[in-house]
Each structure stands twice: as C-alpha cells, then as structure tokens.
Amino acid sequence: xxxxxxxxxxxxxxxxxxxxxxxxxxxxxxxxxxxxxxxxxxxxxxxxxxxxxxxxxxxxxxxxxxxxxxxxxxxxxxxxxxxxxxxxxxxxxxxxxxxxxxxxxxxxxxxxxxxxxxxxxxxxxxxxxxxxxxxxxxxxxxxxxxxxxxxxxxxxxxxxxxxxxxxxxxxxxxxxxxxxxxxxxxxxxxxxxxxxxxxxxxxxxxxxxxxxxxxxxxxxxxxxxxxxxxxxxxxxxxxxxxxxxxxxxxxxxxxxxxxxxxxxxxxxxxxxxxxxxxxxxxxxxxxxxxxxxxxxxxxxxxxxxxxxxxxxxxxxxxxxxxxxxxxxxxxxxxxxxxxxxxxxxxxxxxxxxxxxxxxxxxxxxxxxxxxxx
Numbered sequence: 001x002x003x004x005x006x007x008x009x010x011x012x013x014x015x016x017x018x019x020x021x022x023x024x025x026x027x028x029x030x031x032x033x034x035x036x037x038x039x040x041x042x043x044x045x046x047x048x049x050x051x052x053x054x055x056x057x058x059x060x061x062x063x064x065x066x067x068x069x070x071x072x073x074x075x076x077x078x079x080x081x082x083x084x085x086x087x088x089x090x091x092x093x094x095x096x097x098x099x100x101x102x103x104x105x106x107x108x109x110x111x112x113x114x115x116x117x118x119x120x121x122x123x124x125x126x127x128x129x130x131x132x133x134x135x136x137x138x139x140x141x142x143x144x145x146x147x148x149x150x151x152x153x154x155x156x157x158x159x160x161x162x163x164x165x166x167x168x169x170x171x172x173x174x175x176x177x178x179x180x181x182x183x184x185x186x187x188x189x190x191x192x193x194x195x196x197x198x199x200x201x202x203x204x205x206x207x208x209x210x211x212x213x214x215x216x217x218x219x220x221x222x223x224x225x226x227x228x229x230x231x232x233x234x235x236x237x238x239x240x241x242x243x244x245x246x247x248x249x250x251x252x253x254x255x256x257x258x259x260x261x262x263x264x265x266x267x268x269x270x271x272x273x274x275x276x277x278x279x280x281x282x283x284x285x286x287x288x289x290x291x292x293x294x295x296x297x298x299x300x301x302x303x304x305x306x307x308x309x310x311x312x313x314x315x316x317x318x319x320x321x322x323x324x325x326x327x328x329x330x331x332x333x334x335x336x337x338x339x340x341x342x343x344x345x346x347x348x349x350x351x352x353x354x355x356x357x358x359x360x361x362x363x364x365x366x367x368x369x370x371x372x373x
Contacts, residue, residue, distance in 0.1 A: 002040040006125065006133060006164040012039065013162065014131025019366045022158035024062065024100030027085070027092045036369065041099055044164050047071055055170050056122065061099025061163040068098055072170055080171035081117045082108030082254075088264045090331060099163040105155035108258040109206040109219070112198065112296050118154030120169045126153060126161035129362025137167065152357070158368045160361040177221040178231055179206070179250040182242040183213050187281040187289075190216040191298040195277060196238050198297050202230040206254050207297040209280075210262055211289070216242075219254060257295065260302050266291050268304040269311030269332045275299065275325035286319045287312070307333070313340045320344065342371075 003009040013020065019036030023029075026040075042062035049058035052075040059068060065083060072078050083106040085096055100106075102124070107116040114120070123137030126149075136149035153160060182193060190209035197204050197218050206219030218239065220230045231244060245253055256262065263270060268291075275283055277298035284292055284303070292303040305312035311332055320327040326344040329337070346354060358365070 001037060002043045004043040006044065006127070009039075009041065009044065009162060009164055010127045010131050010133050012131075013127050013129065013366075016131075016366055019369045020162075022103075022162050022368055024097035024103070025064070026094035027087050027090070027096045028100050028104055028106070029090065029092055036366070039162065041162060041164070042095070042097055044099075045097075048165070049167075050075075052077060055172075056167065057170055058123075058165065058167045059098055060165055061097065061102075063098050065096045065098055065101060073173070076173050077170045078173050079120070079168065080110060080114040081106075081120050082110040082258055083117065084108050085259050089260050089270065098166055098168075102154050102166050103156060103158050103163055109208060109254055109295055112207060112299075113203070113205040114171065116154075118151050121150045121154055121166060122169055123167035124150050124153050124163060125165040126163045128161045129364050129367050133164070134161065157371050159358055159371055160367070162367065174221040174223070176224045176227055176247055177205075177219060177250045178227050178244055178246045179220075179253050180218045180231065180234060180239045180242040180244060181253070182216040182239060185209070185214040185216050187211070187284050187292075187294075190214060191277060191280050191294065193238060194218065194297045197234060200234070200238065202234055206257075207295075208257050209294040209298065210257075211284070211292045212262060217253060217257070218242075219250060257293065260293055262293055263291065263302055263304055266304045268306055269336070270330045271301075271303050271305065271311070271316055272328045272330045273301040273303060273316070273320055273325055274327075275301065275320065275323045279323045279325070283319055283323060283325075287315065302330075307336070310336055310340050317344065 001012060003012055020039045021036040023038050023040045025042055044060040045062040047057060047059045047063060050071060083101045086092060102117060102121060105117045125135045127133055153163060193216050194207040194209060198207055202220060204218055205221045206217065208217045220227055280294050280298035280301055290303045290305055292301055294301050305316065316327050329340055329342045
C-alpha cells in the first residue's frame with residue numbers, strides 16, 4: 001500500500017483491519033520482526049515550502065534526503081544535524097527519506113554542536129492510529145504548551161503515528177572546515193583529548209575516536225580565518241603533533257564516520273550504545289576492547305561483538321545498564337533478532353509512560369506493533 005497524499009493515508013489507517021508496518025525508504029530497517037501489512041509513505045514526497053532567509057524547509061515525509069540536500073545546497077545551506085545513511089552498515093537498499101530520519105531521530109556527528117534531529121524539527125503533520133490527521137508546531141521556533149508532539153514523534157519509530165509532513169530548521173554551510181587527527185591513542189587518552197577540546201572555547205563540531213589505529217578526530221568549521229586560528233590554538237594546547245585535513249579531505253573523514261563505514265566490513269553483531277562520554281573507556285574495557293567507533297566525544301559508541309552468546313547481549317546490556325546508558329541491537333542475523341530485544345528494556349516507570357502514550361495515539365495497537373516493546 002502506497003498512499004499518494006495525506007488524505008489517502010488517513011483513510012487507509014482508519015479502515016485498517018490488521019496491523020500496519022510503516023516503511024519510508026526501507027533503508028533503516030534494523031530487523032525488528034514487525035508483523036503487518038506494509039504501508040509505504042514515499043508517495044508523500046516533495047518540498048512544499050523553502051524560505052532560505054528564514055532557514056526553514058517543509059517537505060512531505062517521503063521526500064528523499066538526497067533531494068532535500070540538493071535543494072538546500074543550491075542556496076548554500078544544509079541539514080545541521082548531519083543524518084546518517086544506514087545502507088552501507090545494514091546492507092539495505094532503497095532511498096533514505098526525511099520522514100524516516102525524523103521518525104528514528106537520526107543524528108550525526110554534529111549533534112554535539114547543534115543538537116539532535118528533534119532539535120531541528122519545527123513542526124509535524126501525522127496520522128494517528130485512529131486515522132486522524134494531527135499537526136503540531138509550525139515554521140518558526142517558539143515556546144510550546146501542552147504536548148510537544150514534534151519532539152515526541154522524533155524517535156517514536158512510527159509507533160505513535162505515521163508522519164506525513166515535517167518542517168525543519170536548516171543551517172548555512174560554513175566557508176570551510178578542517179579536522180585534526182591524532183593516532184596511537186588508547187580509549188582513555190583519546191576520549192580525554194576529545195573531552196578537553198569540547199571543553200575549550202574553540203567550538204568543536206565533530207569529536208570521535210576509532211579503536212582501529214587509536215585514531216582521534218576533531219572537526220572545526222566556520223570562516224577560514226577563524227578555522228585557522230582555532231587549529232593553531234588546539235595544536236598548541238591539546239593536539240600537538242596531530243595531522244590536519246582540510247576542506248574536502250575533512251568532509252570525507254566525517255562522511256565515513258557519520259555512516260559508520262569503518263565497521264561495515266567487520267564481521268559480528270553491531271550495537272549502538274549511548275553512555276556518558278567519560279564512561280566510554282570504562283565500557284570498552286569491561287567488554288574486553290571490541291572494535292568500536294565512538295562519536296559525540298564518546299557519548300555514542302558503535303561496537304562489534306562476536307556472534308557467540310547472542311552477540312554478547314547479556315553482558316552488553318548489563319554493563320550499559322550499570323552505567324545508566326542505552327544499547328540498541330543494530331545489525332544481527334534474523335534468528336538472533338528473534339531472541340534478543342532490539343531496544344534496551346525500559347525502567348518500569350518509563351515503560352508505563354510509553355505504554356500510556358501508545359494507548360493514547362494508537363489505541364488499536366496497529367502501528368508497528370511490537371517495535372518498542
């Protein structure tokens with residue numbers, strides 16, 4: 001089923017007699033065994049409003065991210081939150097859509113500077129589990145009263161409603177960028193360097209550490225003179241002897257890190273873990289030093305575990321819970337997925353709140369049932 005407009009989508013949901021499996025471009029399928037008739041929303045496509053002067057764009061949820069990138073680039077602008085393309089890591093096909101980005105709250109390396117996808121979302125339109133069309137937010141940043149459905153829909157994975165339109169705040173592309181790269185650093189030294197840089201006044205827009213080669217990366221963006229000044233200061237105070245990659249070479253480093261390309265060819269089970277940055281070395285040591293990519297200064301960890309013992313599910317979840325974090329099973333064989341929950345089990349109070357929200361927006365339980373527990 002592929003509705004071509006919002007009204008058709010609402011009619012489809014209202015008349016649904018069986019559960020529905022919501023699909024955007026199909027590129028972010030993390031393998032959750034959701035039963036139901038597939039509903040594709042890539043027919044709800046197109047940029048309906050773009051005001052470069054107001055840094056605002058409105059588009060149908062099924063609009064390809066590449067199309068939005070092209071529209072913005074023509075005006076020297078971009079999506080600030082740098083969304084990941086999951087296709088290489090997951091081996092999926094299709095075309096990433098902006099609705100899928102918002103529904104999964106996909107946020108890349110620049111999150112440490114500009115916030116997550118949900119922080120750039122100004123407004124949404126969506127169809128709830130009753131088939132009602134709801135809207136929230138607008139086209140400018142403003143105070144919100146009552147439910148902030150814009151933030152609620154970002155990261156809901158289609159379990160509260162099917163997005164039909166999103167309004168986003170965008171950002172001007174800076175004049176240039178550069179990346180400092182240090183090598184041979186263990187996790188503690190690497191994360192410490194990232195933390196020192198993030199605590200400096202030099203406005204870091206990317207901070208990552210890779211276990212392969214012990215490589216730390218720090219990105220700065222802006223006017224050429226400002227970037228040159230910050231490079232000198234960082235080199236003198238924190239990153240002595242680090243290599244410098246500028247402009248296109250810098251962009252290439254962060255494009256591969258954004259899409260977790262360093263782990264694509266590494267066999268094993270891939271986990272996505274969120275912890276306090278200072279806890280990243282503690283977790284990696286507790287897991288005996290797996291191959292890992294740490295983004296967000298260490299706050300986001302992509303790690304690979306052997307397939308034995310369900311991909312280390314018990315030990316990963318126990319260690320992450322001990323640190324107050326969250327672990328998501330991202331890449332695994334189908335048999336393992338049927339045994340291991342994709343998302344970190346929620347605390348009882350939070351689980352009750354989540355169930356209450358799903359009951360409010362999808363009382364029949366037909367939207368991606370089972371996805372969030």
